[in-house]
Amino acid sequence: MDDLFSLALAARCQWVLATCLDPELTGDKRDIDRYGIAMERAEDLAREAAQAFPDEPCPPLLVDVPLLCDAFEHAMALVLADRAAAIDAAERDLARERERQCAEVSIANEDWEALRLPTPDRLTAKLLTGEPAEVCCHRLEYEEELDIVWFTSPYGVDGVLCSGAA
Known part of the structure; x- marks a missing residue:
């Protein structure tokens, strides 16, 4: 599945399947395992959609199912937080590299004052x-x-x- 719609549709279909297997509806307690597997798969697909398309809003196919919408939005928040952390780390690394280069230039020029060091x-x-x-x-x-x-x-x-x- 390459697009958001396909992932959302698959998640919604799994949720519908899980809903149909709900032992409360079927009256058959043996459906509990299949119900749990289908519901978990639906959540996984909603999370997968968010991870693949974190800059998109929750798709209409998921937005009216709180379980799927929450899974999508939570996964999206995690992806965006990871992205922000990676950007912050890269900026810190870049700043450290600039400081190191400035220090090397100051040492080469014997500019101890710029380094806040005694001669x-x-x-x-x-x-x-x-x-x-x-x-x-x-x-x-x-x-x-x-x-x-x-x-x-x-x-x-x-x-x-x-x-x-x-």
């Missing part, structure tokens, strides 16, 4: 005085005896920076 010379001078420094919520402290810089991340994780020369 390497200023940071080195401060650490060499024995005074700790804080950069982007990271605490840095130079230990002259070992010629290393201890750091603590904003999460409390400690680490060490060294030149690697022995």
Whole structure:
């Protein structure tokens, strides 16, 4: 089924079949399984219609059957919410990529002020005085005896920076 009308018609036909199999109408309790299967299939088809055509209103064939209309509208709302979430995620990714590119340009141009960072010379001078420094919520402290810089991340994780020369 390739179009909304066909899906809606199939859902409506399944609902009619289910209604005809309702044990309350047939008086036969053995119809309960077939009734449930047909009703579930009708709902599935209504949801499938919404998923395939989320930008369309509920079709007239479904609108007067609350069960089918609700299934259609709920599935449509889920599709639209997923679409909005995907757009938001893509926009966030794009913004992060722009920020990363700007940071790379600033680093290449040694524009530390644009990055809200101290210049390497200023940071080195401060650490060499024995005074700790804080950069982007990271605490840095130079230990002259070992010629290393201890750091603590904003999460409390400690680490060490060294030149690697022995």
